[in-house]
Amino acid sequence: MxxxxxxxxxxxxxxxxxxxxxxxxxxxxxxxxxxxxxxxxxxxxxxxxxxxxxxxxxxxxxxxxxxxxxxxxxxxxxxxxxxxxxxxxxxxxxxxxxxxxxxxxxxxxxxxxxxxxxxDISRLVSEKTTSNYQQEFRKIAMDLTMVNSYEEWVELYKKLIYWELELENIEDTGLIEILESQKVEANIQFGKFIEKNYKKWFESDKGPVMSHTVFKEWISPNIKKGKPTLLVVIDNLRYDQWRSFESTVTNYYKKVKECAYYSILPTATQYARNAIFSGLMPLEMERLHSSLWKNDTDEGGKNLHEEDFLAEQIRRQGLSIKWEYHKISSLKAGKQLAQNFKSLKEKDLTVLVYNFVDMLSHAKTEMEVVKELASNDKAYRSLTQSWFKNSPLLDIIQQAQQLGFKLIITTDHGTINVKNPSKVVGDKETSLNLRYKTGRSLSYEQKDVMAVKNPKEIYLPAINMSNSFIFAKGDLFFAYPNNYNHYVSYYRNTYQHGGISLEEMIIPFVILEPK
The missing domain is CATH 3.40.50.2300 (Response regulator)
Incomplete structure (x- = not known):
């Protein structure tokens, strides 16, 4: 020393x-x-x-x-x-x-x-953290061989996030690499678990709360007439990103309940968020609301009718409430809502979809400067935290606390930093997403995907009789053989969603009361 x-x-x-x-x-x-x-x-x-x-x-x-x-x-x-x-x-x-x-x-x-x-606090904390993780490492490794239910996967994922956040504060690259390898192994096992069990969740009532049931199961029971509730859906928010700004929120609110639900497949906004607001699976949306639903190959925006879907679900559930829906996709729109937020105190439910994290993940793919700023998960969390602390959303949450709003924070799906390509071949009608594909005559690496030959089995629409879906597992992304090397170098180490991973499928859901 x-x-x-x-x-x-x-x-x-x-x-x-x-x-x-x-x-x-x-x-x-x-x-x-x-x-x-x-x-x-x-x-x-x-x-x-x-x-x-x-x-x-x-x-x-x-x-x-x-x-x-x-x-x-x-x-x-x-x-x-x-x-x-x-x-x-x-x-x-x-x-x-x-x-x-x-x-x-x-x-x-x-x-x-x-x-x-x-x-000496940094050194002492570092030594204690290192010692504790070394003990926990064996337990996590053992849990990975035994975990066999959706509840156990949630707990294991939370444990991995806990240690990731603990270890990021100490300078021991060896331990961080060990944890990274555990996360990779966890996603391999999680992919097998989903492949084995996902379809069964729709065949009985023994599955987890999912995108299409979360409103009915967890949101509706928390809406009380005369007591305003603010539901914030932050697009693309992973569990670890919620942890990064949780302490800022709890300066104003106390947690009443924190749990996790499962995103449906594909873990993409068009599917998962529409499922939240409609209370329906995509196949049911297409059947019951064909004018509102768009498939991957259809022209136009895929999330333009969330408010209409929500109106139908509220009517179907017989909820006699006053409500409003807002979608924020720019700083200007966020500031405008913050200025007018007091006018919403008479509503029983205010729904706010906030698109920043989605824009951030797309910007990371397209802009070199953002690639530098969010080069790994630690930096991605830090960027999210910095955004939140300086965003109109925090202003809105502060006002909500002063006006006595109950607060619910959640998201539609997470994202994963993709590292490894997996070759896929499809025709020109094949969907464009890097983590899932739907189309005819898809050819792919069998070990890399969960393939669903009959989409109706998991309540997804099929554009024609021979359409199938494939979902990438772990940190893989789909790449076409044409111009392969350029494509791989452009998309490697970017944040994508649509496939099967703990980061994409296990969704934070938090209920808070004003302090």
Missing amino acids: NEIKILWVDDEIELLKPHILFLEKKNYKVSTCQSGTDAIEEIDEDTYDIVFLDENMPGITGLETLTELKAKKPDLPVVMITKSEEEYIMEEAIGSKIADYLIKPVNPNQILLSLKKNL
Whole structure:
């Protein structure tokens, strides 16, 4: 460990000689001075790791010295030491961003603990995290061989996310690589699980809550007449991205319930989000609302009728409520809704579809600068967090809290960073998505996909009698043999959706009440 340099400022410094000797025996280097003025000069002339500062000194006070020290070196940790327990002094010191606050008389172990807390915390947390993950690694590996229900897959996926977020704060590339390999293995096993069980979920009532049932099962029961509810559907939001800004939301709201539902296949907006708002599977949408549903090969936008689908579902469920639907696809539209949000407090349900994360994933494919900014999952989370903290959506959520809205946050599907190509051949009518294909006479690598010869078995429309669907597993993406190398280099390491992965299919669903 590098030598830690401490500056201790106290007008009665001679009384602290035993403490200083104690620290020097622990290999800390301690310099001393007896006034705030001397302390300010000292940090100009030398570099220190931490300052212990007496509050009550002749000349300029400890609080005044603290202000000067922070102005010169904002990141220098300062521990305030005082005889006084007066609340205003504590508040002033905390407001000035002190690292710690100790009441005299202090004992050597208090000082040592404060040093550990402020200077060794990164190392100690890193060591503890590393040790804990090494123990957990074996358990996760064992769980991967045994997990066999949709509930267990949700728990395992949450566990992987937990460790991914824990490990991203420590500099141990070896452990991060081990976790990445566990995620890859988890998606291989999850693909097999979905292939074996997905069709069965439609044959009985023993499947999970899914895109087409989530409104009826989890949203409708939370809508109360006279009590406004805000439902926010953030397009393309993965579970780990929700975790990245969860703490910002919980500054204003307390969580009542957090759970996960499963996106239908394909995990694409046209299918999954329309299923949420219609309460129907795509095959049923095509049959019952042919004027509203568009297949992959049809011209025009595929998500232009969400409000109409929602109106039909609300009518079908017999919900006698006042409601409004808004879709935000630009900063200008977000700001406009934020300005007018108070007018929605009389509605029982306000539905807000927010498209930023979807735009981000598409921009990553198309724009080099975004490829740099979101080069991996950690950076992708960071970008999402930064967007959320500066977005009109946060303003809307703050207003909702003040107006007493219940808040529900969810999404339609997630995305996965695709790494490996899988060759596919189809005719010119084959759909364009990189994670699923529908068409006639598809040829593909059997091991890479879940193939569905009869789409009606999983309640998907077939454009003609011989149409089938294939869904890419894990982190694969479909590439045509023509111009293969260019295509692969363009799409590798981009965020895509439509296929089968934990990231795309396991969807966060959170109910919150205003604080």
